[in-house]
Every structure is written in C-alpha cells, then in structure tokens.
Amino acid sequence: MRLSRYFLPLLKETPATAEIVSHQLMLRAGLVRQVAAGIYAWLPLGLKVLQRITDIVRREQERAGAVEMLMPTIQPAELWRESGRYDAYGPEMLRLTDRRGRELLYGPTNEEMVTAIVRDGIRSYRELPLTLFHVQWKFRDEIRPRFGVMRGREFLMKDAYSFDLDEAGARASYEAQFLAYLRTFAAMGLRALPVRAPTGPIGGELSHEFHILADTGESELFYDAAIDEVDLADPDAPQRLRGLYAMEAEEHARAARCPVPAERLARRRGIEVGHIFFFGTKYSAALGLALPGPDGRTITPLCGSYGIGLSRLVGAIIEASHDSAGIVWPDAVAPFDVGLVNLRPDDPVCTALADEVERRLTAAGRSVLHDDRDLRAGEKFASMDLIGLPWMVTVGPKGVAAGVVELKRRATGERHELSVESLLARIGA
Ligand code: P5A
Numbered sequence: 001m002r003l004s005r006y007f008l009p010l011l012k013e014t015p016a017t018a019e020i021v022s023h024q025l026m027l028r029a030g031l032v033r034q035v036a037a038g039i040y041a042w043l044p045l046g047l048k049v050l051q052r053i054t055d056i057v058r059r060e061q062e063r064a065g066a067v068e069m070l071m072p073t074i075q076p077a078e079l080w081r082e083s084g085r086y087d088a089y090g091p092e093m094l095r096l097t098d099r100r101g102r103e104l105l106y107g108p109t110n111e112e113m114v115t116a117i118v119r120d121g122i123r124s125y126r127e128l129p130l131t132l133f134h135v136q137w138k139f140r141d142e143i144r145p146r147f148g149v150m151r152g153r154e155f156l157m158k159d160a161y162s163f164d165l166d167e168a169g170a171r172a173s174y175e176a177q178f179l180a181y182l183r184t185f186a187a188m189g190l191r192a193l194p195v196r197a198p199t200g201p202i203g204g205e206l207s208h209e210f211h212i213l214a215d216t217g218e219s220e221l222f223y224d225a226a227i228d229e230v231d232l233a234d235p236d237a238p239q240r241l242r243g244l245y246a247m248e249a250e251e252h253a254r255a256a257r258c259p260v261p262a263e264r265l266a267r268r269r270g271i272e273v274g275h276i277f278f279f280g281t282k283y284s285a286a287l288g289l290a291l292p293g294p295d296g297r298t299i300t301p302l303c304g305s306y307g308i309g310l311s312r313l314v315g316a317i318i319e320a321s322h323d324s325a326g327i328v329w330p331d332a333v334a335p336f337d338v339g340l341v342n343l344r345p346d347d348p349v350c351t352a353l354a355d356e357v358e359r360r361l362t363a364a365g366r367s368v369l370h371d372d373r374d375l376r377a378g379e380k381f382a383s384m385d386l387i388g389l390p391w392m393v394t395v396g397p398k399g400v401a402a403g404v405v406e407l408k409r410r411a412t413g414e415r416h417e418l419s420v421e422s423l424l425a426r427i428g429a
Contacts, residue, residue, distance in 0.1 A: 022318035023148030038145025038153030048335035064180035066131040077103035106139035119289040133160035150315040160306040170302035186232040189330030204279025211270030214319040220249035225266040327388030336369040339389040343396035364428030
C-alpha cells in the first residue's frame with residue numbers, strides 16, 4: 001500500500017482533550033477520530049487493527065466450539081420487558097421510537113435476543129449444548145465516556161452465549177470460554193489476569209473479568225504475584241490461574257481474610273478487556289426457553305454469556321505497548337507488518353528498488369505500508385515510529401549503491417544492513 005494513496009491523517013501535537021497515552025496516540029497516529037462524545041470513526045489504520053483483533057477472537061471462539069451468527073444492533077423493547085430489564089437498565093440504555101410508535105433500543109448486550117432466537121429455533125434437548133457468538137456494535141449511554149475507545153458509548157464487542165442441559169455441562173462451557181480467553185489474549189501478545197468478579201446488571205452467580213495490567217487502568221487489583229510466573233503457553237495455565245487469587249480492590253476490602261501472604265500480594269491497576277458470566281436459568285426461565293428432556297420432564301437450559309471489548313482492546317494494547325516515540329504494535333495485531341521508507345522518491349534508482357522490495361515482501365506474505373511521499377527523512381522516520389509497525393525497511397541512495405537496505409525492529413531499535421535477498425529470508429512470512 002502506497003502512503004501517497006492512503007488516508008493517514010497524523011497529528012504533530014498531542015490533542016489536549018486526550019487524558020491518557022493510548023487515546024493521545026490513537027488520535028496522533030490517525031487510528032480514530034471522535035464524531036460525538038464516546039462515538040468514534042475508525043480510520044483505515046485503526047480499522048485494520050480492529051479487524052486483526054477480531055480475527056484472533058473469532059479463530060479462538062471457533063476453536064472452542066462456538067458458532068458465529070449476527071444479531072442486529074436495534075432491538076424491540078418487548079424482548080427486554082420479558083426479562084424485566086427494560087426498566088431496570090435505566091438511562092444507560094438508548095431508547096428509540098419508530099414511525100409507528102413502536103419502542104426500540106440500541107442493544108447494550110444480547111442475552112434476551114439470543115435466548116428468544118434459541119427458544120424459537122430448538123425442538124429437542126439433543127440440539128444442546130450450543131454456544132453462539134457474534135461481533136457487533138453496542139451502545140451504552142455511559143455517564144462519563146472517557147479515555148477514547150476504552151470507555152466509549154458506541155463500542156465493538158464479541159459476545160458469546162452458551163446453552164446447556166445441566167450444571168456440569170454449563171460449567172464445562174464456562175471453562176471452555178475461560179480457556180479460549182487466555183488463548184486469545186496470549187495470541188495478541190498480552191498477559192491477561194482472570195479476576196473473580198461481582199456480576200452486576202448481567203446477573204448470575206459466577207463471573208470472571210480479564211484484565212490487562214496497565215498503570216492507567218480504571219480498576220485497582222490485588223493478586224497473588226505467583227500469577228506473574230504462570231506460563232501462558234502451558235496447557236495447564238487455565239487451571240493454575242483459576243486457583244490463584246486476584247480481586248478488585250473493593251472486593252478485596254470486603255473479603256474477610258486474604259488468602260495470600262502479604263509478601264506475595266501484588267497490587268496494580270488493570271484494564272478490563274473481557275468479562276464472562278454464568279447465570280443459570282435467569283434469561284431462559286424469563287423468556288420461556290424450555291425443552292422436553294430424555295425422560296419427558298421439562299428442562300430449562302442453563303446459560304452463560306462471555307464478552308470481549310474489541311474496540312477497547314485497541315486502546316488497552318497501546319497502553320501496554322508504547323514508548324516515547326509512539327505505538328509499538330505486537331506482531332499479531334499490527335495494521336501492517338512492514339513500513340517501507342523510500343528516502344528519495346525523486347530518484348528513479350531508489351524508487352525502483354523500493355518498488356521491488358514492496359512487491360517481493362508482499363509476494364512473500366507480508367503486508368507493507370510504503371512511504372513514497374516527498375518529505376524530509378526525519379519526518380518519515382518519526383511517522384513510522386509513531387504508527388509503530390513491527391519492522392521498518394529504509395531504501396536510500398547510499399544503500400542502493402552498496403546493494404543494501406536497512407531493517408529496523410520497532411520494539412528494540414535494532415538495525416541491520418541487508419541485501420534484498422537476506423531481507424526476504426529474514427522477514428518474509
Ligand atoms: C457478556 C457478553 C456483558 O455485556 N453480556 C454479553 C455480557 N458484559 S460486560 O462486562 O458488560 O461487557 C463486556 C466487555 O465489553 C467491554 N465494554 C466496553 N468497551 C468500551 N466501552 C464501553 N463503554 C464498554 N463497556 C463494556 C469491556 O471489555 C467488557 O469486559
């Protein structure tokens with residue numbers, strides 16, 4: 001992709017409205033623009049990151065046996081009256097009326113809708129267990145939208161819903177999502193902490209939040225420092241993590257006795273990027289989802305719901321991975337693999353080599369953002385550092401004469417001069 005044909009509006013100054021570094025960098029690096037309080041347009045570079053995050057989440061959901069569908073953003077009020085949440089949800093719910101006077105709402109979550117769809121679509125207990133998920137925009141009229149996409153009013157969520165015939169099955173579905181979450185965050189290069197959580201307006205008896213540790217996080221956490229030592233690649237990691245203590249400060253203060261010895265108790269701030277709930281028959285009973293079981297007796301399925309804040313993750317990843325020059329994308333979610341800088345777009349020899357590097361890296365499976373603009377070298381390097389692509393390749397007149405280009409690793413600053421062949425051997429996918 002040629003930068004001269006792309007849309008990447010970078011900002012030189014740090015916007016005064018942005019309080020935290022991820023929000024500042026998302027605006028400066030041309031990832032998003034605010035359209036209204038808590039509502040953002042995703043610009044091309046930001047959209048690529050959001051799509052890469054979504055792809056990883058989708059892959060791990062499918063691997064865990066969940067099946068994708070897509071429910072609408074707009075929901076009828078009637079559904080929420082059936083569960084009793086229409087009034088309970090309060091002013092956070094955006095309520096609308098259509099031309100016929102029918103009451104609608106912009107969905108803040110989908111427990112009611114998915115339960116009604118399963119109720120109307122399933123005839124036999126043999127069709128369960130079932131976990132459905134979708135990736136859809138939500139709206140919550142947060143009283144204080146802030147920190148950019150981290151606490152938006154409109155935001156993108158992956159939400160999954162499990163339906164099981166009995167308690168053991170329901171716990172296995174919860175466990176499968178728990179494991180999928182650990183895999184999902186590890187695949188993004190993140191260490192996420194599972195935290196025992198209160199269930200709030202979603203309801204239920206068992207719940208975990210997943211937090212990324214960052215000093216600007218909104219939650220204060222107490223946890224067993226042994227968590228920092230767990231190897232996330234270890235297949236037993238979920239079991240080990242389940243056994244270790246982690247709690248929000250408020251919950252910790254309520255706990256009669258902390259099971260963690262003082263010298264092992266760590267205290268840090270976290271960003272909640274995922275939240276899972278087991279709530280049993282709360283919505284299935286309210287919406288009349290019931291099936292005749294094998295012995296003829298009626299079964300009311302046991303359910304859970306499982307959310308990941310996809311748009312919030314973009315900000316959270318930046319909070320966890322940046323330096324003074326800009327964003328440092330983990331390879332797995334970077335919007336492009338390689339930033340290619342042609343220092344002399346007016347020189348036909350440099351341009352021919354830069355074009356060849358772009359073509360060959362692309363053929364080798366790498367995505368390339370090629371800065372072919374006629375700007376000072378310093379400005380081009382600063383832009384590349386700001387947008388944080390994992391690799392930068394520079395083509396300039398000195399190198400061309402010697403048959404080499406320069407490769408720089410964004411995360412470490414390490415540089416190497418290489419022939420184009422060696423470059424391909426090194427970073428061709
Ligand atoms: C679980 C899935 C739910 O809504 N119902 C369906 C359950 N849980 S939750 O905790 O309320 O939200 C799930 C995740 O969504 C992200 N999130 C937000 N992201 C950006 N801006 C917001 N205002 C916002 N609210 C929630 C969080 O990552 C949360 O864990």
